[in-house]
Amino acid sequence: MLFKMNLPVAFVFLLSLFACSGKRKSESLNEENLLPYTVVKVFPHDVTAFTQGLAVDQGRLFESTGQENSWIAEVDIASGTQTKKVVLDRNFFGEGITILNNKVYQLTWKNHTGFVYDLKTFTKIREFQYPGEGWGLTHNGTDLIMSDGTANLYFLDTLSLKTKSTVTVKDAGGDVRYLNELEFIEGYIYANQWQTNYILKIDPVTGNVVGKMDFSTLMHKIQAMNPEADVLNGIAYEKKSKTLLVTGKRWPAAFAVRFQ
């Protein structure tokens, strides 16, 4: 039905479907640190994309995917279509990406190997190694910040691409495992926790979780639209508009949300 509508009508329709906020109470959630947000726009997203990483650089959106024929691409936000694209060698399962100093950094899952590409040409210019699995990737303007599915976040020097320091993420219940896709936003690290609908706000110095965004309501609606949809796994922040773009594996939509 959506495909027969013109795009603006489809967006209004989608927006009405998703016009909700993170205020809705979730059973196991402490209300005190629940961060409210508002969905301000809904964009189409490639329903075949097994999203593993999402990043914005100077208003341009980049996505990485996993599974067979993993790819990284620049994505047209309005249409959800990929423009510039690199398909990985079939031995590699793509994971998080981030963009810093005109380079795209990408992790792979179990190959202990990361790639560095020239942002303009998408030419691979370097490979680097790390000991554990590769999950999420972001940066704080100086260092890369990486997750590996544990409760640890690793700060990597961009020259040596080695770990400079590690912080363990914890909340009132102890260590918080399964940290996945990352985004650094105004001094805090935001991480989605694998197999939950939460994006956690983390103090990068102490590792303490200081807030949570609950995307359960969006997840339920996404799964109603596409039963094949998997977990939330894309978080990108556009500084100028202070907008967070959120999507997931095989999600038919991406959501622009603003903190309240």
Ligand SMILES: [Ca+2]
């Ligand atoms: Ca990200």
